[in-house]
Amino acid sequence: MxxxxxxxxxxxxxxxxxxxxxxxxxxxxxxxxxxxxxxxxxxxxxxxxxxxxxxxxxxGALAAEAYFASSQPVLEFPDTGDLRADLITQLRSFVHWLTGAGRTVSELIGAAQLDDELARAWKESYAVPRREFARVRLAAAREQGQLAEDADLHIIIDQLWGACYHRVLVLKVPLEDSIVERLVDQTLHGVAPVSRRPSG
Amino acid sequence: MxxxxxxxxxxxxxxxxxxxxxxxxxxxxxxxxxxxxxxxxxxxxxxxxxxxxxxxxxxGALAAEAYFASSQPVLEFPDTGDLRADLITQLRSFVHWLTGAGRTVSELIGAAQLDDELARAWKESYAVPRREFARVRLAAAREQGQLAEDADLHIIIDQLWGACYHRVLVLKVPLEDSIVERLVDQTLHGVAPVSRRPSG
The missing domain is CATH 1.10.10.60 (Homeodomain-like)
Structure with missing residues (x-):
């Protein structure tokens, strides 16, 4: 060619x-x-x-690849060595991207639910490659002892980015970047009562 | 009438x-x-x-209300007094429902991204009422000291159900009920390294 x-x-x-x-x-x-x-x-x-x-x-395949290419510079995954800080930075960018690109994102994902060809393109050109960037960052953090050895990294990804998509696609309520810090902290440290948390 | x-x-x-x-x-x-x-x-x-x-x-408004009515008996929220057990029961039912109703769910949510009227009906007749059932159950658990007092209940909902929707709608990967227990435990207890977790 x-x-x-x-x-x-x-x-x-x-x-x-x-x-x-x-x-x-x-x-x-x-x-x-x-x-x-x-x-x-x-x-x-x-x-x-x-x-x-x-x-x-x-x-649709072109749209999915173009979406990946345009979002890539915005959705870069920082690695400063501090997982919490990096997750907050990345998720804030993601929330801004989602709310800025707004209708485009939900329309694209919406159309992918109704069109198998587009779904495949979206999955292969955007969703799974992006998940892999997150997994690599989380794996590095686990390597450095910032995550439990048995933490399921894919589930962490579902908890963090899934939470944001949940508001936009399913609940249809506003997504604000003020939730990011709390989302990251709840994901890292859980929501068990204080008495069951570490004291130090 | x-x-x-x-x-x-x-x-x-x-x-x-x-x-x-x-x-x-x-x-x-x-x-x-x-x-x-x-x-x-x-x-x-x-x-x-x-x-x-x-x-x-x-x-579309009829479809959203019919979806709520059909799912309601399956998606009942148990309250045995044990939050972890109840979340696992409910999320397993939810995963079975999502995978069983399969295409219908993603098509309905997909169509809602492309049609404002349907989005409103979906949000008002299904998504927000269902979130409220979950919130009530979580609030009871917090009342009973099973959740930290400052836990953000809406974020917990996003982490749990959003994680499942994330696989189905965004990642387009299979959703299996084998993730439920781990998802609930990670959400309740976090993924910080063992040394930072409670010893008892």
């Missing part, structure tokens, strides 16, 4: 691909998932529609 | 309403949210379409 383009003296494939994802991400966040058609994105990115067809099986 | 019916010697309104919800719930769980039209439900329930129009503004 890419050699043809290089042979014709065009931009390298990587650059074209990044440009398409950038244009698709911009469209997605400003106009929502229904704006992501091959036609519209090709126009916006100054690429040929054929190129898009070659790289993405469906507009 | 109801006096007319009584005057004509029909079944009491409550009974008709329960019958419609029962029929709608059956349709919803067997054929999915797109089967919920006033036409179809009226036929299934042996009611007039006019009755349905009078009671529900949209088929």
């Amino acid at each position: 890419t050699t043809t383009k290089r042979g014709r003296g065009r931009r390298p494939a990587d650059e074209v691909r990044a440009g398409v994802l950038e244009a698709a991400g911009r469209l997605l966040l400003s106009e929502g998932v229904q704006a992501i058609t091959f036609d519209r994105v090709a126009k916006e990115a100054g690429s040929s529609k054929m190129t898009l067809y070659k790289w993405w099986p469906t507009p | 109801t006096t007319t019916k009584r005057g004509r010697g029909r079944r009491p309104a409550d009974e008709v309403r329960a019958g419609v919800l029962e029929a709608a719930g059956r349709l919803l769980l067997s054929e999915g949210v797109q089967a919920i039209t006033f036409d179809r439900v009226a036929k299934e329930a042996g009611s007039s379409k006019m009755t349905l129009y009078k009671w529900w503004p949209t088929p």
Whole structure:
């Protein structure tokens, strides 16, 4: 695929691909998932529609990958060595992202519930890779003795990010970043009564 | 509305309403949210379409209320006095319900992301009332000294049920009831290293 383009003296494939994802991400966040058609994105990115067809099986697959690419810089996982602080930083960014990108996120996840192809793309291009970033950070913390050895890292991820999605997708109540600190502390230290907590 | 019916010697309104919800719930769980039209439900329930129009503004509102009514017996909140045991019982039922009703649940929540009217109905007829059942149970436990006085009950709800929804809606990975015990224990006792936990 890419050699043809290089042979014709065009931009390298990587650059074209990044440009398409950038244009698709911009469209997605400003106009929502229904704006992501091959036609519209090709126009916006100054690429040929054929190129898009070659790289993405469906507009949904393109939307999911564009969503991952746009969120990636915002959702970086810090590692300062202090797990609590890093979780708070990352979850605050996540809450801002979720509330800022607002409708786009819920529409994209909503559409994924009704469309198997989009669900697969969303899972493979966004949800599972992002979970892996979190798991790696938590595994490092466990290695450094900041988490119990038998802590289930995937469940921690479900408790933290799942809690935020729960408000947005299921409860449909406002999600505010003021919950983040409490969410992290309850997840790390539990909610058992004080008498059953460590004294030191 | 109801006096007319009584005057004509029909079944009491409550009974008709329960019958419609029962029929709608059956349709919803067997054929999915797109089967919920006033036409179809009226036929299934042996009611007039006019009755349905009078009671529900949209088929989505009917679907959300029918979903609440069908899930209610399964999702009862036990209160044996033992919070951990009761949470495990309830969450196991919830996981079975979610996986059994499978596509219906994710389709309904998915459609709610794309349709404001349905979102409102889902929130008011299902999500927020169910959260309130959980909150009442947790408040009783806190009263009995089984939860820390400063525990944020809404966040506990987000951590527990949000974790399950996270796997189904966001990660699109299988949800198994084998996670329930660990999820409850991590939520109650946290994941801090053993040395920072109570010794007794």
